[in-house]
Amino acid sequence: xxxxxxxxxxxxxxxxxxxxxxxxxxxxxxxxxxxxxxxxxxxxxxxxxxxxxxxxxxxxxxxxxxxxxxxxxxxxxxxxxxxxxxxxxxxxxxxxxxxxxxxxxxxxxxxxxxxxxxxxxxxxxxxxxxxxxxxxxxxxxxxxxxxxxxxxxxxxxxxxxxxxxxxxxxxxxxxxxxxxxxxxxxxxxxxxxxxxxxxxxxxxxxxxxxxxxxxxxxxxxxxxxxxxxxxxxxxxxxxxxxxxxxxxxxxxxxxxxxxxxxxxxxxxxxxxxxxxxxxxxxxxxxxxxxxxxxxxxxxxxxxxxxxxxxxxxxxxxxxxxxxxxxxxxxxxxxxxxxxxxxxxxxxxxxxxxxxxxxxxxxxxxxxxxxxxxxxxxxxxxxxxxxxxxxxxxxxxxxxxxxxxxxxxxxxxxxxxxxxxxxxxxxxxxxxxxxxxxxxxxxxxxxxxxxxxxxxxxxxxxxxxxxxxxxxxxxxxxxxxxxxxxxxxxxxxxxxxxxxxxxxxxxxxxxx
Ligand code: FE
Ligand code: ZN
Numbered sequence: 001x002x003x004x005x006x007x008x009x010x011x012x013x014x015x016x017x018x019x020x021x022x023x024x025x026x027x028x029x030x031x032x033x034x035x036x037x038x039x040x041x042x043x044x045x046x047x048x049x050x051x052x053x054x055x056x057x058x059x060x061x062x063x064x065x066x067x068x069x070x071x072x073x074x075x076x077x078x079x080x081x082x083x084x085x086x087x088x089x090x091x092x093x094x095x096x097x098x099x100x101x102x103x104x105x106x107x108x109x110x111x112x113x114x115x116x117x118x119x120x121x122x123x124x125x126x127x128x129x130x131x132x133x134x135x136x137x138x139x140x141x142x143x144x145x146x147x148x149x150x151x152x153x154x155x156x157x158x159x160x161x162x163x164x165x166x167x168x169x170x171x172x173x174x175x176x177x178x179x180x181x182x183x184x185x186x187x188x189x190x191x192x193x194x195x196x197x198x199x200x201x202x203x204x205x206x207x208x209x210x211x212x213x214x215x216x217x218x219x220x221x222x223x224x225x226x227x228x229x230x231x232x233x234x235x236x237x238x239x240x241x242x243x244x245x246x247x248x249x250x251x252x253x254x255x256x257x258x259x260x261x262x263x264x265x266x267x268x269x270x271x272x273x274x275x276x277x278x279x280x281x282x283x284x285x286x287x288x289x290x291x292x293x294x295x296x297x298x299x300x301x302x303x304x305x306x307x308x309x310x311x312x313x314x315x316x317x318x319x320x321x322x323x324x325x326x327x328x329x330x331x332x333x334x335x336x337x338x339x340x341x342x343x344x345x346x347x348x349x350x351x352x353x354x355x356x357x358x359x360x361x362x363x364x365x366x367x368x369x370x371x372x373x374x375x376x377x378x379x380x381x382x383x384x385x386x387x388x389x390x391x392x393x394x395x396x397x398x399x400x401x402x403x404x405x406x407x408x409x410x411x412x413x414x415x416x417x418x419x420x421x422x423x424x425x426x427x428x429x430x431x432x433x434x435x436x437x438x439x440x441x442x443x444x445x446x447x448x449x450x451x452x453x454x455x456x457x458x459x460x461x462x463x464x465x466x467x468x469x470x471x472x473x474x475x476x477x478x479x480x481x482x483x484x485x486x487x488x489x490x491x492x493x494x495x496x497x498x499x500x501x502x503x504x505x506x507x508x509x510x511x
Contacts, residue, residue: 045122
């Protein structure tokens with residue numbers, strides 16, 4: 001008689017739970033050393049349900065299929081000079097931001113999930129973490145491979161890994177993930193699986209991938225699609241994790257709420273870079289940051305937190321501030337990068353007339369009042385051959401590491417400054433959210449590697465901007481500075497036969 005065929009659930013159980021064993025000559029607390037340090041109480045790990053019930057053999061089969069399709073498309077893209085189909089060469093700078101700022105985080109996510117997977121006694125959790133660790137490794141690889149086509153033709157990509165650990169603005173994403181992986185395992189899952197993957201990921205992936213589609217970048221669209229089905233799993237895991245922890249013990253609620261407050265704020269601050277990309281770096285825009293925040297956070301996020309209210313979870317602290325700031329952050333960030341374009345491995349520019357009109361229409365309360373005059377002034381300077389580069393260095397927030405560019409809520413013309421004293425030193429913050437995070441764990445954040453402090457202490461290659469740029473592995477005048485004066489633009493015009501007789505103005509020295 002033939003053996004009864006197992007259904008999916010039984011098969012999954014055999015291939016996961018049944019592979020585990022109980023320790024007989026080691027104590028559980030010696031094997032899983034980080035299980036109690038955060039105060040989270042888990043009574044029954046078997047309650048952890050993986051909604052996908054993927055076995056390892058099915059997992060590798062699906063992923064292998066996706067890889068085959070992806071690499072076929074990347075090959076076709078390379079053979080057909082796909083990089084020439086983008087709207088214009090300004091767009092490529094969004095990819096430089098992605099490769100330097102986001103792809104290394106995929107690698108950190110891989111490491112993070114591998115580490116926490118080792119810490120959990122539950123097999124369901126171990127398997128989910130292991131699969132996500134492998135997914136994240138795949139993401140960084142596919143991103144690097146896809147974008148390598150652009151690296152053959154455009155400047156600024158070649159040192160992304162070196163730069164991630166050094167360049168001032170990359171300290172923002174780097175410190176975000178360093179903070180997460182140096183937390184305990186439950187906090188890591190709340191930070192990355194829930195707050196980032198579940199609540200905020202639509203605001204990272206959607207803008208870059210639909211931005212790519214709008215701007216003719218089929219290579220990036222393809223890795224986006226390939227990552228998306230993994231993303232669906234990750235988001236489900238994020239929600240399951242939160243519900244699992246909350247259902248295990250009532251004492252877990254205040255701890256989890258505090259983590260949600262912290263990681264919402266950290267993730268939201270990180271998205272400042274995405275806001276800027278959406279409003280300024282896409283020659284063809286998808287939607288404004290303001291619209292994206294309304295749709296993905298205020299509406300979708302609002303519904304999620306209403307749903308979580310039955311567990312006692314409330315909306316993250318300071319979410320109201322993000323709603324007020326949605327009118328400001330993209331402009332403040334682009335202005336900052338315009339000022340420091342000599343120290344970043346991508347180009348900046350002032351928006352053209354049509355783009356200024358779009359910004360005025362999307363930001364009726366703030367753009368014309370606060371930001372248009374700056375851009376008009378800078379464009380004027382540039383025309384006179386005096387493209388502005390800011391020679392001083394800004395004060396950074398100790399927590400998010402972004403320069404102090406965020407407004408006071410009751411007066412958007414004022415910059416918000418907060419500070420705390422700790423063991424005789426003063427630390428500075430961009431917001432109440434960042435100050436709270438520091439005040440809760442000062443011994444962690446006093447260790448922040450703040451790029452501006454490091455430059456002033458002489459730890460970044462030397463005392464001059466030239467020294468620092470060299471230490472960043474950036475070729476001055478090639479990888480950085482104004483788009484109008486860049487070799488990227490000159491090449492693009494040549495390739496697309498838009499070259500005029502007129503000489504492109506030479507680069508301007510740092511003032
Ligand atoms: Fe990923
Ligand atoms: Zn901050």
